[in-house]
């Protein structure tokens with residue numbers, strides 16, 4: 001049955017900083033059950049949309065927006081794509097939009113506010129509690145982090161360090177007096193043994209390499225043709241965590257098969273077996289542009305056999 005075209009379609013915006021848990025939360029929502037015939041929109045900051053591979057949505061109703069952060073190209077891609085989807089006779093019943101980790105969700109929510117076909121259901125902001133003190137104090141990441149929190153109607157706090165609950169909920173309440181604040185997960189993920197982590201992910205779609213640099217942020221995607229020394233790679237990523245905000249990608253390790261999904265966010269590196277056909281191996285790194293970031297990229301290139 002096709003949805004009634006006179007009814008407004010709810011748009012849920014899922015925002016939050018790089019690595020804050022947006023894709024993990026979106027997958028949990030999909031597992032719990034979203035309305036049939038929903039449209040999922042995912043947008044990574046870089047030109048490679050790794051999130052599109054990581055979202056477990058077995059439907060062709062998925063829109064991948066690349067070319068950088070959607071909130072920077074708002075007038076174009078996103079508004080046009082949503083309008084196109086809404087013009088279809090069999091238009092989506094609900095839309096779930098995962099923003100890039102550097103987007104200001106308020107600018108995206110504005111699309112729903114001016115649309116006659118959409119209504120804003122929620123603006124969710126994921127927060128990695130273990131990184132909150134860092135972002136609060138960091139002049140580079142702080143503005144984005146604050147704007148994301150300010151725009152939220154619901155804040156989901158995960159990886160809450162022990163003893164930080166009062167401090168963090170008070171801080172979040174000061175930054176956004178009206179949003180609902182929920183605590184999701186008190187664990188810090190490094191404590192989860194690797195063999196107990198979730199099932200293989202990703203399907204090995206081809207990936208492309210184009211560096212993007214906007215407003216002090218830089219994103220680069222590196223082909224990783226040779227199997228890497230995992231210890232060396234981890235040490236490199238952690239050693240540059242002052243300028244590296246996020247890394248994720250598919251690659252081979254020297255000591256283990258099959259292809260692995262590597263995730264670096266905050267001060268943690270995790271590995272997970274990647275499903276599907278062998279596929280290309282790429283690592284996407286997002287950080288603060290500058291000489292130090294470029295040195296990291298050169299080191300990663302030599303490690304990955306580029």
Ligand SMILES: Nc1nc2c(ncn2[C@@H]2O[C@H](COP(=O)(O)OP(=O)(O)OP(=O)(O)O)[C@@H](O)[C@H]2O)c(=O)[nH]1
Nearest residue numbers: 017018019020021022023024101158185187189263
């Ligand atoms: N313990 C714990 N780990 C989490 C949680 N949510 C996400 N993670 C881990 O944090 C890392 C980043 O999670 P993602 O869901 O990819 O984060 P994201 O916000 O989509 O990342 P970007 O799209 O790159 O900005 C992954 O290694 C996840 O397993 C959580 O609630 N608890």
